[in-house]
Amino acid sequence: MLTLNQIYKTYNKGSINESILFSGFNLTVSEGQFISIVGSNGSGKSSLLNIICGSIDIDGGKILLRNKDITGKREHKRSQFIGRVFQDPAKGTCPNMSILENMSLADNKGKSYGLSAGINKKRTDYYKSLLEQLKLGLEDKINVMVGALSGGQRQALALLTSTMTPIDLLILDEHTAALDPKTSENIMELTDRIVKSKGITTLMVTHNLRFAVNYGNRILMMHNGEIVIDATDTEKQKIGINKLLEVFNEISIECGN
Numbered sequence: 001m002l003t004l005n006q007i008y009k010t011y012n013k014g015s016i017n018e019s020i021l022f023s024g025f026n027l028t029v030s031e032g033q034f035i036s037i038v039g040s041n042g043s044g045k046s047s048l049l050n051i052i053c054g055s056i057d058i059d060g061g062k063i064l065l066r067n068k069d070i071t072g073k074r075e076h077k078r079s080q081f082i083g084r085v086f087q088d089p090a091k092g093t094c095p096n097m098s099i100l101e102n103m104s105l106a107d108n109k110g111k112s113y114g115l116s117a118g119i120n121k122k123r124t125d126y127y128k129s130l131l132e133q134l135k136l137g138l139e140d141k142i143n144v145m146v147g148a149l150s151g152g153q154r155q156a157l158a159l160l161t162s163t164m165t166p167i168d169l170l171i172l173d174e175h176t177a178a179l180d181p182k183t184s185e186n187i188m189e190l191t192d193r194i195v196k197s198k199g200i201t202t203l204m205v206t207h208n209l210r211f212a213v214n215y216g217n218r219i220l221m222m223h224n225g226e227i228v229i230d231a232t233d234t235e236k237q238k239i240g241i242n243k244l245l246e247v248f249n250e251i252s253i254e255c256g257n
């Protein structure tokens with residue numbers, strides 16, 4: 001459903017700081033796959049997500065999503081069918097708007113009319129029913145400004161808003177990394193529930209090897225712009241955290257981390 005074909009990306013081309021990251025990078029993702037992506041610092045994980053979302057340009061190659069060539073599509077166009085949750089809880093939602101307004105905005109994504117158009121009683125009840133599923137009591141705070149919520153509550157809301165309209169792909173960019181261990185665990189469980197219940201094809205970058213092994217049905221380990229481990233669900237259970245950690249340590253030492 002997602003194909004990255006012969007991707008080339010060099011940062012600061014032609015300058016003294018030129019850095020070649022991807023040289024003919026390929027990746028094929030099947031419908032419904034939930035992929036964990038791990039790797040050393042600077043291995044290209046964020047760049048890969050940015051390339052898929054259109055946040056950075058590529059020098060060569062093609063990106064196909066559901067057999068459509070999206071290579072030339074701008075980021076805001078792709079955001080209509082690619083949901084994204086960032087590491088920073090402040091990024092995925094609007095702090096100066098209420099929970100209700102944030103949900104209405106997400107609900108009307110890509111539509112031309114204003115955000116208040118969709119907020120009637122029936123829609124509000126629907127948003128409340130979605131919030132109830134988070135089990136955080138946010139359904140009783142719909143008029144609270146999102147900036148006043150905790151990081152975990154904001155990430156839960158970001159997960160909800162990014163998946164409330166039909167999307168082709170969900171991108172999770174270290175979305176639990178800024179949270180305390182317990183909240184991060186809760187958000188990971190919530191993520192798993194949402195992804196499984198909707199069957200959304202998902203790419204999750206994480207530094208948490210346990211999450212990478214325990215969640216999702218495929219794991220990729222990246223190093224220097226290449227995939228060094230690509231394991232399916234059963235393979236990754238066999239490999240286990242210890243082996244992954246061993247490989248991870250080897251590549252991290254190699255790049256001086």
Ligand SMILES: Nc1ncnc2c1ncn2[C@@H]1O[C@H](COP(=O)(O)OP(=O)(O)OP(=O)(O)O)[C@@H](O)[C@H]1O
Nearest residue numbers: 011012019021039040041042043044045046047048
């Ligand atoms: N905007 C940029 N300009 C120049 N170089 C960049 C830029 N963004 C990333 N890079 C370089 O590309 C390489 C890959 O970076 P990237 O952020 O994609 O890695 P990462 O695997 O996400 O790392 P981390 O785990 O530290 O977040 C690094 O060498 C980085 O310095």
